Amino acid sequence: MFEPILTRNIYRPNSEKIYTYLANGGYEAVRLALTKSPDELIDMVKRSGLRGRGGAGFPAGVKWGFMPKEADVPKIVAVNTDEGEPGTFKDREIVERDPHQVIEGVIIASYAVGAHRAYVYIRGEFFLGVKRWIKAIADAYEHGFLGKNILGSGFDLDMSVHRGAGAYICGEETAMLESLEGKPGNPRLKPPYPAQVGLFGYPTLVHNIETLACIPHIILRGPEWFASIGTAESKGPKIFSVSGHVNKPGNYELPLGTTIGEIIYEHAGGIRGGKKLKAVIPGGASTPVLTAEHVDVPMAFETLAAVGSQLGTGAMIVMDETTCMVEVARRLTKFFAHESCGRCVPCRLGSRRLYEILERIERGKGKPADIDLALELAREIDGLTFCPMGSALVNPARSTIKHFRSEYDFHITHKKCWVGNQIH
Amino acid sequence: MVATPSTTTRRIEPVEDVRKRAMLLAALYIAQEQYGWLNDEAIRRVAERLDLTVGQVKSTASFYTMFKLQPQGKYRIQVCEGLSCYLVGGAEPIINYVAEKLGIRPGETTPDGRFTLEVVQCLAACGTAPAIKVNDDLYENMTLSAIDQLLERLQQER
Numbered sequence: 001m002f003e004p005i006l007t008r009n010i011y012r013p014n015s016e017k018i019y020t021y022l023a024n025g026g027y028e029a030v031r032l033a034l035t036k037s038p039d040e041l042i043d044m045v046k047r048s049g050l051r052g053r054g055g056a057g058f059p060a061g062v063k064w065g066f067m068p069k070e071a072d073v074p075k076i077v078a079v080n081t082d083e084g085e086p087g088t089f090k091d092r093e094i095v096e097r098d099p100h101q102v103i104e105g106v107i108i109a110s111y112a113v114g115a116h117r118a119y120v121y122i123r124g125e126f127f128l129g130v131k132r133w134i135k136a137i138a139d140a141y142e143h144g145f146l147g148k149n150i151l152g153s154g155f156d157l158d159m160s161v162h163r164g165a166g167a168y169i170c171g172e173e174t175a176m177l178e179s180l181e182g183k184p185g186n187p188r189l190k191p192p193y194p195a196q197v198g199l200f201g202y203p204t205l206v207h208n209i210e211t212l213a214c215i216p217h218i219i220l221r222g223p224e225w226f227a228s229i230g231t232a233e234s235k236g237p238k239i240f241s242v243s244g245h246v247n248k249p250g251n252y253e254l255p256l257g258t259t260i261g262e263i264i265y266e267h268a269g270g271i272r273g274g275k276k277l278k279a280v281i282p283g284g285a286s287t288p289v290l291t292a293e294h295v296d297v298p299m300a301f302e303t304l305a306a307v308g309s310q311l312g313t314g315a316m317i318v319m320d321e322t323t324c325m326v327e328v329a330r331r332l333t334k335f336f337a338h339e340s341c342g343r344c345v346p347c348r349l350g351s352r353r354l355y356e357i358l359e360r361i362e363r364g365k366g367k368p369a370d371i372d373l374a375l376e377l378a379r380e381i382d383g384l385t386f387c388p389m390g391s392a393l394v395n396p397a398r399s400t401i402k403h404f405r406s407e408y409d410f411h412i413t414h415k416k417c418w419v420g421n422q423i424h
Numbered sequence: 425m426v427a428t429p430s431t432t433t434r435r436i437e438p439v440e441d442v443r444k445r446a447m448l449l450a451a452l453y454i455a456q457e458q459y460g461w462l463n464d465e466a467i468r469r470v471a472e473r474l475d476l477t478v479g480q481v482k483s484t485a486s487f488y489t490m491f492k493l494q495p496q497g498k499y500r501i502q503v504c505e506g507l508s509c510y511l512v513g514g515a516e517p518i519i520n521y522v523a524e525k526l527g528i529r530p531g532e533t534t535p536d537g538r539f540t541l542e543v544v545q546c547l548a549a550c551g552t553a554p555a556i557k558v559n560d561d562l563y564e565n566m567t568l569s570a571i572d573q574l575l576e577r578l579q580q581e582r
Contacts, residue, residue, distance in 0.1 A: 184484055317511070331507050
């Protein structure tokens with residue numbers, strides 16, 4: 001039986017309070033980390049095998065190593081709580097129920113890369129999360145974990161909270177930096193990466209909060225312990241958000257590498273109403289859909305890539321046999337069309353044209369050539385934009401055509417839906 | 425002063441100007457709370473306080489869905505149309521139900537100024553879907569009868 005690590009506190013009463021956190025070993029990792037050298041800490045995170053939990057899966061220790069070493073260059077840590085990937089609700093739970101775990105990770109990361117300023121960016125819609133962040137940071141200052149000379153170590157760190165205002169794209173790291181600077185959230189062209197030119201032009205380390213929440217545990221229990229959890233290329237625990245047609249939707253913390261089937265049937269209570277599983281989106285709306293044949297695939301970076309999908313945020317949207325996959329693709333594409341920041345033409349216009357094609361197929365007005373037209377359009381968008389959203393937005397259409405092409409054909413030939421034989 | 429493009433070199437805007445502009449989202453929230461929405465006067469006052477042009481303030485304000493450039497009802501009913509909400513009976517059935525009860529379409533405000541109906545994207549409450557928000561408060565596991573009760577309560581509140 002796997003013991004929860006990141007979610008071990010969240011079901012305690014008053015789990016968000018600093019006294020609850022302190023009573024359960026909180027801030028011990030900061031004490032320990034401040035006795036080590038920054039290079040030792042970077043090495044520990046590298047050896048742990050921790051990869052980013054926000055979607056891209058970049059090795060965290062390598063990212064820390066990219067930050068310049070010069071002491072006279074001001075550096076910044078930016079904390080991404082802009083959770084907006086449809087299907088994902090883990091970060092909201094972490095920040096509402098255990099914000100100090102993240103603050104501890106921020107302090108250690110800041111000390112390791114030599115940053116004295118940390119900015120939290122949180123989704124504007126997360127009103128309770130904003131309040132919890134503000135209170136937790138104030139309490140951390142009061143207890144001497146933030147501010148000047150933290151725990152007598154000589155290390156200073158200031159931290160503040162900034163609300164977003166409703167834009168999915170601001171979860172992309174460079175768009176988030178633009179938004180923190182008070183601008184529209186248009187992603188920047190990379191390189192330079194934030195570690196070179198980040199917030200206000202200063203080198204910036206950007207992390208998702210689930211990634212930061214792993215840090216205190218790696219420091220306290222050791223990188224070897226962390227690396228013993230998971231698979232060859234995906235180490236540590238992961239919070240899987242499960243939603244859709246399951247009996248017990250919710251967040252489940254399990255080792256990376258737990259299979260899709262185990263999560264659905266043993267943890268999320270199986271499919272509602274005794275129906276059959278049809279499809280799963282494994283890592284949030286931007287990851288390619290998989291089918292019931294993939295239940296034995298482990299939820300890990302490399303295993304999902306091997307079957308043509310991605311781990312993303314680890315948010316599983318589960319769909320039963322009554323689901324129309326053309327409609328799923330159409331709905332998700334509508335989301336991306338709505339959220340395109342508009343800077344890159346392939347994304348701005350391509351998402352809308354793709355949506356229109358899917359909509360007419362779904363309504364029984366599609367032509368046989370429309371499926372290939374959609375695929376051709378997807379090729380013209382994928383990889384041709386500043387940020388990863390271009391590649392993300394083609395995934396729903398492309399992956400549903402790949403696995404469920406017969407449903408598209410049925411819509412076009414019979415001018416109605418496969419499921420329930422009706423026009424949606 | 426003109427900034428060099430961030431893609432080639434470190435920017436050289438004076439730190440003070442940069443920090444002031446960074447306060448823009450927070451300032452817009454404050455202005456929106458004072459005025460109810462971001463009318464021309466609100467935008468102009470924010471621009472003056474932060475030494476920005478009206479154009480700079482508007483370009484940011486119009487980018488984000490939570491900044492309102494139109495008058496809003498006292499209660500903003502925000503219904504999620506995300507996939508996870510749709511799969512468990514949310515999205516259109518709830519949007520249409522609220523629209524019919526209030527006699528308005530998404531994006532509109534009731535003539536008495538009490539309710540605005542808004543369709544929003546994923547609220548990160550997929551595990552407790554269907555989800556809606558009223559102003560800043562999240563309501564989870566919504567049903568049509570729960571909507572009835574909620575609207576009735578908001579109708580009576582002063």
